[in-house]
Amino acid sequence: MRICLFPGTFDPITLGHTDVIGRGLDLFDRIVIGIGTNSSKTPMFTLEERTAWIREVYKNDPRVEVSAYQGLTIDFCKKIDARFILRGIRYVSDFEYEKAIADVNRTIAPEIETIFLTCIPQYSSIASTLVRDIYKYGGDVKPFLPEAVLEGIKKHKL
Template sequence: MRTCLFPGTFDPITLGHTDVIDRALDLFDRMVIGIGVNSNKTPMFALEERMAWIREIYKDDPRVEVATYSGLTVDFCKKLDARFILRGIRSIGDFEYEKAIADMNRTVSTGIETIFLTTVPQYSSIASTLVRDIYRYGGDVSSFLPAAVLEGIKHIKQ
């Protein structure tokens, strides 16, 4: 079974994320969306909300799971028996950053490959950080987020 981990904070999951996930599903038998817990970051949206949104988005696809983890991503891959890490690339800057991480991961743990998928052009500017800023200041984020997230944030609008 080809298992892939798509790690991130998904704060919140965006249409850019779902674009990458949806296209990667043809490559893998099992996709685990791993929400990394980082004590140095304070997310805007609660972990439970982010997990619920992802579960709602992929409720009809048994290949997709959501889990949380802390520590090294390669260690979590081993726990999942995942041989692949999926990363989305929006720009050349993303590629350089992600390639450095992939090289480090390969050095730390041979046998785990990083797969890069570029986003489609209409989503290449979407970043969770920017979406949070627009949301925080009352802007319209409907062009950037899946329906499940839009529905969820209606109830927690600041």
């Protein structure tokens, strides 16, 4: 079975993320969306909210799971028997950053391959950081988020 980890903070999951996941499903038997803890980031939305939104988005697709993890992504891959890591690329700068991580991961665990997929053009400018800023200042985030997240943030208090 081709198991793939799609790691990130998903604060929140955006249409750019779901685009990459949807196309990744053509390549893998199962995708685990891994919500990682990043010590340099303070999320706006709780882990429980982010997990619930992702589960709602993929409630009808048993090939997609969500799980939180701490520590090295490569260690989590080993724990879930993932032989692949999926990363979305928007710009050349994303590739340079992600390639450096992929090279380190390959040194640590050469049996785990990183796969890069570019976003479709209409989603290439979507970043969770930008979406959070738009939301924080009362802007319209509808063009950037799945319906489950839009419903969920209506209940969220800033």
